[in-house]
Amino acid sequence: MTILACIQTIPATAIYTAPRVPHETSALCPLLTGRWGILPRGRSVWLNREVRKALWLFRLEVMSMLRFLTAGESHGPELVAVVEGVPAGFEIDVTKINHDLARRQKGYGRGGRMLIEKDEVRPVSGIRFGRTTGSPVTFIVVNRDFKNWEKRMSADPRDRGEARVVTRPRPGHADLAGVLKYNLEDIRDVLERASARETTARVAIGAFAKQFIKPFGIDILGYVVSIGTTAAKAPSQSSVAELRVATEESAVRVADAGAERAIIEEIDACKKTGDTLGGVVEVVATGIPVGLGSHVQWDRKLDGRLAHALMSLQATKGVEFGIGFEAGRVRGSALHDEIGFDTEEWRFTRRSNNSGGTEGGMSTGEPLRVRVAFKPLSTLMQPLRSVDIRSKQEAEGTIERSDVCAVPAAAVIAESVVAFELANAFLEKFGGDSLAEIARNYEGYLKQVRDF
Numbered sequence: 001m002t003i004l005a006c007i008q009t010i011p012a013t014a015i016y017t018a019p020r021v022p023h024e025t026s027a028l029c030p031l032l033t034g035r036w037g038i039l040p041r042g043r044s045v046w047l048n049r050e051v052r053k054a055l056w057l058f059r060l061e062v063m064s065m066l067r068f069l070t071a072g073e074s075h076g077p078e079l080v081a082v083v084e085g086v087p088a089g090f091e092i093d094v095t096k097i098n099h100d101l102a103r104r105q106k107g108y109g110r111g112g113r114m115l116i117e118k119d120e121v122r123p124v125s126g127i128r129f130g131r132t133t134g135s136p137v138t139f140i141v142v143n144r145d146f147k148n149w150e151k152r153m154s155a156d157p158r159d160r161g162e163a164r165v166v167t168r169p170r171p172g173h174a175d176l177a178g179v180l181k182y183n184l185e186d187i188r189d190v191l192e193r194a195s196a197r198e199t200t201a202r203v204a205i206g207a208f209a210k211q212f213i214k215p216f217g218i219d220i221l222g223y224v225v226s227i228g229t230t231a232a233k234a235p236s237q238s239s240v241a242e243l244r245v246a247t248e249e250s251a252v253r254v255a256d257a258g259a260e261r262a263i264i265e266e267i268d269a270c271k272k273t274g275d276t277l278g279g280v281v282e283v284v285a286t287g288i289p290v291g292l293g294s295h296v297q298w299d300r301k302l303d304g305r306l307a308h309a310l311m312s313l314q315a316t317k318g319v320e321f322g323i324g325f326e327a328g329r330v331r332g333s334a335l336h337d338e339i340g341f342d343t344e345e346w347r348f349t350r351r352s353n354n355s356g357g358t359e360g361g362m363s364t365g366e367p368l369r370v371r372v373a374f375k376p377l378s379t380l381m382q383p384l385r386s387v388d389i390r391s392k393q394e395a396e397g398t399i400e401r402s403d404v405c406a407v408p409a410a411a412v413i414a415e416s417v418v419a420f421e422l423a424n425a426f427l428e429k430f431g432g433d434s435l436a437e438i439a440r441n442y443e444g445y446l447k448q449v450r451d452f
């Protein structure tokens, strides 16, 4: 009601392309007719700032089924994840969420922190007797390390003297831009939240979201493609299940024993010289029905939304779908995935999947393949040159306990954010308030595609 009231402020001359007008309805969107006026689709005009703000709120309200927030500092008492827009009736197995959290903690090259933590969620809202109720879901993860930081991370102003102020920004971290932007004197006020520790909450959310789409046959896996200069052999022929077995057994999440040995050697060499290593991960997802996302508006495009989510991960430097940047170097005839028709199964087929499973911002029904490049972590035990923010004198970047390489963990994290985005797009397409309603919509749509 509040959101619709905002829309009343749109001047009579403003016309807006309403985001959720279904294809076969009239130009008068039922949601927006009556006393709120008519917003015809198919035409755009310039809107003033207030109107844009109102519509932005509206977009959040009606477009995204799911939304989430995370909160918490790396060395604070707890991490918090809140997910809103959750439909009722989905079975939630908390042990599966904890399993993914344990996967995130693994990987050769991690630092001492992972020996302290045993990340597990405590569900505190929205789940009753193992099922979602439709209410917002909240998960809490305790930072065991907090007991070593109680005074330094205290909320009580009387503990200010315990802070051990950090004044030497690390090149590559959020440190310098963060203190300048927020006008802070202690870099710790920035680094605590910028830390990749936050991804614990995102993995919990992703593992939760997976449980909405798993019943509909969507399977998602993240694994490592390369670390430093060592590339693992491409496992393109393997099924996701085979790939899962192979990469879960690997200390660096690759399906290639030779590459694994070389990567471990490289991590060891980096550790000796106080350096760090980045890499590339791939997320593959199968069982996605054709038509998640939409071509009709920029912010409804599935690949755009996935790229946004993946680029928001700490240390991400690039995202590519299918053959990615290579697409800019080949001819169209070599790139595009030719279309066939299987008369026995009565369905459209593709002769390749260079697109990585999206065309026009929609899923094609082929496996989603997206790669993410992670830069080497910016805490170097052999620090780079920097400047002290107080004295303005040249100084070395701060040394914080950190990891030499967190790319195997990044594969699990990327898998999790893809899971959330797919669940969100799935619920948007088949939306409803309960599992039963969503399942009906899903079956009806599959029949429509079969009968096309």
Ligand code: EPS
Pocket (backbone or CB within 6 Å): 074, 111, 112, 113, 114, 145, 194, 195, 196, 197, 198, 200, 377, 378, 379, 400, 401, 402, 403, 406
């Ligand atoms: C992380 C926890 C952190 C780091 C790492 C990721 O723990 P701590 O800072 O206590 O050693 O290991 O964070 C970073 C690399 C970073 O730049 O902040 C985790 O839980 O994944």
